[in-house]
Amino acid sequence: MKRLLPAPWLSLGIFCSWLLLARSLHPAHLLLALLVAVVVPLLTAPLRPAPGPLRHWGTLLRLVLHVGRDVVRSALDVALGVLRGRRHPPRGAFVLVPLALRDTHGLAALAMITAVVPGTVWAELAPDHSALLLHVFDLDDEAAFIAQFRNDYERPLLEIFG
Known part of the structure; x- marks a missing residue:
């Protein structure tokens, strides 16, 4: 699952943003939003820094x-x-x-x-x-x-x- 969605919150944000910008829940927009939400985090994974150690x-x-x-x-x-x-x-x-x-x-x-x-x-x-x-x-x-x-x-x- 981590290989398909390396950043699930980013994917969710992209998916929702796409639908908000398109202002449509047409199946084509849903499919395109899903495609973009999966592909963009996969392509940008090498650009994201490793998560930091958050304590306290x-x-x-x-x-x-x-x-x-x-x-x-x-x-x-x-x-x-x-x-x-x-x-x-x-x-x-x-x-x-x-x-x-x-x-x-x-x-x-x-x-x-x-x-x-x-x-x-x-x-x-x-x-x-x-x-x-x-x-x-x-x-x-x-x-x-x-x-x-x-x-x-x-x-x-x-x-x-x-």
Whole structure:
């Protein structure tokens, strides 16, 4: 079964997406959706990375909730920063954050977290994965930001991906 459907959730997603885009349950569309849902994961199997070691589900849940809270807070901070920009312009800056996280899955998760939190942009990762260059929309204290970033995001990811 694994040889025919190497990624069953991906196949299901492709199948459902095809039918939603076609807006039809005609037998021809069902057959074509099934064909595409089986063939595409088989062809793209070599491109998918091996699944990562996911440990500490409780930490993962706390991280997701923390990121959700940070997204809301940061969105409000950025909106206020834009609205008061003429009187008090934001102090944008690039920050070099040293990293202990080396796992590729953990780094990918960190990249996604950085992308969804307003006010931060992932600029560059050192070739040896030892440091991350971020742009921060409004920075008061660089050392405090680095400590908070590492404590809030990197530490839980280290625990989850080891």
